[in-house]
Amino acid sequence: MALFTEEEQHRIRIAIEDAEKHTSGQIRVCIEKTCSDNVLDRAAKYFHKLEMHKTKHRNGVLVYVATVDRKFAIIGDAGINKVVPADFWDSTKEDMLEHFKLGDLVEGIITGLKIAGDHLQKFFPHNADDTNELSDDIAFMDGE
Numbered sequence: 689m690a691l692f693t694e695e696e697q698h699r700i701r702i703a704i705e706d707a708e709k710h711t712s713g714q715i716r717v718c719i720e721k722t723c724s725d726n727v728l729d730r731a732a733k734y735f736h737k738l739e740m741h742k743t744k745h746r747n748g749v750l751v752y753v754a755t756v757d758r759k760f761a762i763i764g765d766a767g768i769n770k771v772v773p774a775d776f777w778d779s780t781k782e783d784m785l786e787h788f789k790l791g792d793l794v795e796g797i798i799t800g801l802k803i804a805g806d807h808l809q810k811f812f813p814h815n816a817d818d819t820n821e822l823s824d825d826i827a828f829m830d831g832e
């Protein structure tokens with residue numbers, strides 16, 4: 689799925705790596721063109737499919753974007769949800785949306801990744817023995 693150029697994919701991957709440098713949290717980006725389901729249900733489906741619930745501290749975060757339908761969600765695993773307020777990701781989504789409204793999908797995603805990393809660092813600081821448990825590559829889905 690050629691939604692992003694190689695350079696844009698590289699920028700997103702670097703943003704994931706940078707966001708994870710100071711946290712044990714694991715962040716993934718999942719992209720597809722359309723989303724006929726409720727966006728949170730679809731994000732949860734891919735969260736499970738990408739095995740993000742299998743991290744050591746249950747502190748995975750998924751940024752899900754359906755490009756054609758203009759839907760997106762940010763969801764966190766049980767470890768995160770135990771320690772953060774219910775509206776934890778709302779301001780992040782607003783900051784991302786500002787870029788999306790301007791047509792800059794990549795910068796919106798990168799903004800969300802930076803903010804997610806900053807948030808995660810507060811609750812799940814990086815430890816010397818942390819490993820990268822999940823791929824930093826974008827997961828391109830086709831509505832399976």
